[in-house]
Amino acid sequence: MITLWEVLERADKGERMDESTFDMKIFRVVTSLAREHSLYFDRENPVPTDNQLADHVWQAGIEAAVEIGIYCTSTKRNIRFTEDEALEAIKSARSSITLGAGKDAVEEVYRRVGDTSKPFVEAGIQTVLYSNPETAHKMYKLCAREPETDGIWQGLVSRVDGKYDVRVDHPSEIYQYRKEVELMRRAISDAGRPGLFICANAPTATATIGMCDPERGIRTTDAIHVGLIAELKIGFDELNRIAFAQVYGSPVRATHTAVIGGFSGGPETAPVIAVAGGLLGMLVAQSELPGPSYVHNRIKSRSCRACIWTGALATQAFARNSRILVSNNGCDHPAAGPGTEQYLYEAAAGNIAAVASGAAAVIGGTRKFVIGNVEDFGSPLESRWMGELCKASAGIKPERANEIVKALLPRYESRLEKDTPFGFTFDQLYDVDEETPKPEYLRMYERVKDEFRGFGLRFSH
Secondary structure, three states, X not given: OOOHHHHHHHHHHOEEOOHHHHHHHHHHHHHHHHHHHOOOOOOOOOOOXXXXXXXXXXXXXXXXXXXXXXXXXXXXXXXXXXXXXXXXXXXXXXXXXXXXXXXXXXXXXXXXXXXXXXXXEEEOEOOOEEOOHHHHHXXXXXXXXXOOOOEEEOOEEOEEOOOEEOOOOOHHHHHHHHHHHHHHHHHHHHXXXXXXXXXXXXXXXXXXXXXXXXXXXXXXXXXXXXXXXXXXXXXXXXXXXXXXXXXXXXXXXEEEEEEEOEOOEOOOOHHHHHHHHHHHHHHHOOOOEEEEEEEEOOOOOOOOHHHHHHHHHHHHHHHHHOOOOOEEOOOOOOOOOOOOHHHHHHHHXXXXXXXXXXXXXXXXXXXXXXXXOOEOOOOHHHHHHHHHHHHHOOOOOHXXXXXXXXXXXXHHHHHOOOOOOOOOOHHHHEEOOOOEEOHHHHHHHHHHHHHHHHOOOOOOO
């Protein structure tokens, strides 16, 4: 396998180019590959069922990774890899990994398309702002108690000591993120799951590294999350996280986002860049847990037709042609807010497509696409939905997933860009003192869950 030091040397000595030149290179290469491999987008069937198309996307993704490479924003140079290096990374990839510790450890395993094994589920409310440590502790504890979740995401108490704002690349960032991960550790212990996997990362590498501590912070049995810069870019901040992870001994979960309507092109070509980004994450980030992610340049939901298609097709390409532990975001960012039926439908559409397509892990947790400055925006019941829905979707084939998603789209598609339900905060959805969902929210949840039983999903509870 190529080493991090070889990557860094190429970041220093690779071809120098302007970022705009690199961006146009992405679009030019992927457009050519689409013609060569006869790629298409079937708008009427949002979950792909064409195995040959998935294989063509896989081959095109390898070719794109080799021909385009990745752009280092810190040195303004193009990092390139050979086809042999890409193929060796694919061949050497592990097909299972244990995450979490002790009795709470869970094995994430390779899954085929339509596999009956259950995916690893990273729930929790991603990067949500909390109004105070007490509410954050309660939310983490209740999310951790959900038995179908295998790990939870970190948020952030929005002010130091209730009055000082947290600023990026500032001492307050280091201080508050460290306090946050210690708070998470106490909360999961209070939930009876002290070894639960946690996903915690800060805006900068310095603050992320500061959260790492085998006793009170991120452990080596957790993963360090590295988000490559869209599209097909990386900088020294991301590389600093990777270098530390190698010394610390933590696995890296590297995600890359293909932008539908960006330089990745439309939904017929974006899966190629999603695959290429996942492969480049393995090469440049030394990642054992690649995530070919996706986002629409206009629609603020990962459960629009184009996003479901892009994510499902890229995941199928990995699952059919390798034994890599590929992850999928499912629908961690719906347009609708928490506590609404639309939220549950959007999340279900994306997650069912991801699981049916062979995702080893469904990651990203839960949260509305744009949360702004709303504090305590969400509840543990959304984590329950993610866990229950993803585990119940195991064994569903893409053909059946396509029929379910086609039935769901009319329930929310017209409200992705206008008249979207905003959602509710924790105290509006839960009896905070009793730590239980309010009766009207729980009734709505169970009613929607019954609808999915009608689709053939078998829930554990």
